[in-house]
Amino acid sequence: MKILVVDDFSTMRRIIKNLLRDLGFTNTDEADDGNTALPMLRTGKYDFLVTDWNMPGMTGIDLLKEVRADANLKNLPVLMVTAEAKRDQIVAAAQAGVNGYVVKPFTAAVLKEKIEKIFERIQ
Amino acid sequence: MGNLDKKKAALDPEVTARLREQSDELKAAVDSGDYAGAMKLITELNEMRDQSLYREVGRLTRSLHESMRNFQIAPQNAEQAEALSKMTDASDRLSYVVEMTSKAANRTLDLVEEAMPKANAIREQATSLRDDWLRLRRREMKPAEFRALYERIDGFFVSISDEAEEMYGSLSEILLAQDFQDLTGQVIQKVTTLVKEVEDNLLSLVVMASNVDKITGTTHEFDESEREPEDPTKGVGPQVNTEGRVDVVSNQDDVDDLLSSLGF
Numbered sequence: 001m002k003i004l005v006v007d008d009f010s011t012m013r014r015i016i017k018n019l020l021r022d023l024g025f026t027n028t029d030e031a032d033d034g035n036t037a038l039p040m041l042r043t044g045k046y047d048f049l050v051t052d053w054n055m056p057g058m059t060g061i062d063l064l065k066e067v068r069a070d071a072n073l074k075n076l077p078v079l080m081v082t083a084e085a086k087r088d089q090i091v092a093a094a095q096a097g098v099n100g101y102v103v104k105p106f107t108a109a110v111l112k113e114k115i116e117k118i119f120e121r122i123q
Numbered sequence: 124m125g126n127l128d129k130k131k132a133a134l135d136p137e138v139t140a141r142l143r144e145q146s147d148e149l150k151a152a153v154d155s156g157d158y159a160g161a162m163k164l165i166t167e168l169n170e171m172r173d174q175s176l177y178r179e180v181g182r183l184t185r186s187l188h189e190s191m192r193n194f195q196i197a198p199q200n201a202e203q204a205e206a207l208s209k210m211t212d213a214s215d216r217l218s219y220v221v222e223m224t225s226k227a228a229n230r231t232l233d234l235v236e237e238a239m240p241k242a243n244a245i246r247e248q249a250t251s252l253r254d255d256w257l258r259l260r261r262r263e264m265k266p267a268e269f270r271a272l273y274e275r276i277d278g279f280f281v282s283i284s285d286e287a288e289e290m291y292g293s294l295s296e297i298l299l300a301q302d303f304q305d306l307t308g309q310v311i312q313k314v315t316t317l318v319k320e321v322e323d324n325l326l327s328l329v330v331m332a333s334n335v336d337k338i339t340g341t342t343h344e345f346d347e348s349e350r351e352p353e354d355p356t357k358g359v360g361p362q363v364n365t366e367g368r369v370d371v372v373s374n375q376d377d378v379d380d381l382l383s384s385l386g387f
Contacts, residue, residue: 009225010225010229011225011228011229011232014229014232014236015232018232018235018236018239053358054357054358054359054360055358059356059357059358060358061356061358062356082358083360083361083362084358084359084360085361085362085365085371085372085373085378086359086362086370086371086372087369087370087371087372087381088370089358090372090378090381090382091381091385092356094382094385094387101378101382102375102378103372103374103375103378104361106375110375
C-alpha cells in the first residue's frame with residue numbers, strides 16, 4: 001500500500017505520516033501542493049491519496065478534480081484532511097468525488113476510522 | 124434626527140462657532156448688497172471646511188504613526204533583544220511567530236519520532252520475555268533455555284533503564300520546546316493591539332469621511348459587481364468564530380452528518 005500525503009506544511013505531513021505508520025502504512029511519500037503531487041501520482045503507482053485543501057499552487061480540490069478526470073487515476077481513493085469547514089466546500093468536495101473528509105484539528109482515532117471506512121467500501 | 128446629532132458631534136466646537144459667526148457675516152453682507160465681501164466669506168468658509176478636514180486627517184495619521192512606533196516588545200535577554208531589534212513591522216513579527224512555531228513543532232516531532240521506536244522495542248522485548256516467563260512458570264522450559272532467558276532478563280533490565288532515561292530526556296526536551304508560546308504569545312498580543320488601534324483609527328476615518336460627505340453633500344456610487352467574490356475553491360482557512368453560524372461545520376460529527384445526508 002503506497003500513500004501520497006499532500007500538505008503545504010511539513011509539520012502536518014509529518015504528523016499524518018506518523019499516524020499512518022501507526023496504522024501500519026509505512027510506504028508514504030510527500031508533496032507540498034497539487035502541482036507537485038499530480039506528476040508523482042501519474043508515475044508513482046499510488047494506492048491512496050491524503051490531501052489538504054488550502055495550498056499555494058494547485059489546491060486540494062483542484063487536485064481531486066484532476067485525479068477524477070484522469071483515466072488512470074480516476075478510481076484512486078482520496079481522503080481530504082483540511083481546515084476548510086464551510087458546508088458549501090464539503091458539498092463541493094463530495095460532488096468532486098472525495099472518498100472521505102476529515103476536518104482539522106483531528107484525532108488519530110478519526111483518521112483511522114475514515115481510512116478504514118474507505119478501504120471497507122472499496123473492497 | 125440621529126443624523127443631525129452625528130453632524131453636530133462631528134464638528135469641532137471652535138469650527139462651529141466660526142461657522143456661525145461667518146454665516147451671520149455672510150447674511151449681513153448679502154443683505155447690505157456687499158457681494159464681493161459675501162464671495163470672500165464663501166471662499167473663507169470653503170477653506171475652513173478643507174482645513175478642518177486636513178486637521179482631522181493629520182490627527183489620525185499622527186495617531187497611526189504613534190501606534191506603529193509604540194509597537195515594540197520588551198526582550199528578556201540579549202539573544203531575544205537581537206532577534207527582536209531586527210523586526211520593524213508587524214508582518215516581520217508574524218513571520219517570526221510562524222518560524223518559532225514551526226521550529227518548535229519540528230523539534231517536538233523529531234523527539235517523538237526518536238522516542239516512539241524505543242517504546243515499541245521495550246514493548247516487544249517485554250512481550251517476548253513475558254511469554255517465556257509464563258512457559259517457565261508452567262515448567263515447560265529446558266535448563267539450557269532457562270539460562271538463555273536468565274541472560275535476556277539481565278540484558279532487559281539494563282536496556283530498559285537506559286531507554287527509559289533516554290525517553291525521559293526526550294520528554295523533558297519536548298517540554299522545553301513549548302517555550303515558544305511565551306514569546307509568540309507576546310508578539311501576537313502586540314500585533315493584536317496594533318491591529319485594534321489601526322482598526323479604531325480607520326473606523327474614525329470612515330465616520331469622519333461620512334460626516335464630511337454629509338456636510339458637503341457628496342454622494343458616492345458603488346458598483347457592487349466590482350467587489351471580488353470570495354472563491355471557496357481557493358480555500359479560506361480555518362473558521363474562527365463558528366458559534367451560531369449555519370454555513371460552517373463545527374466538528375467532525377457535523378461533517379459526517381452532512382456527508383451522510385449526501386448519501387455517503
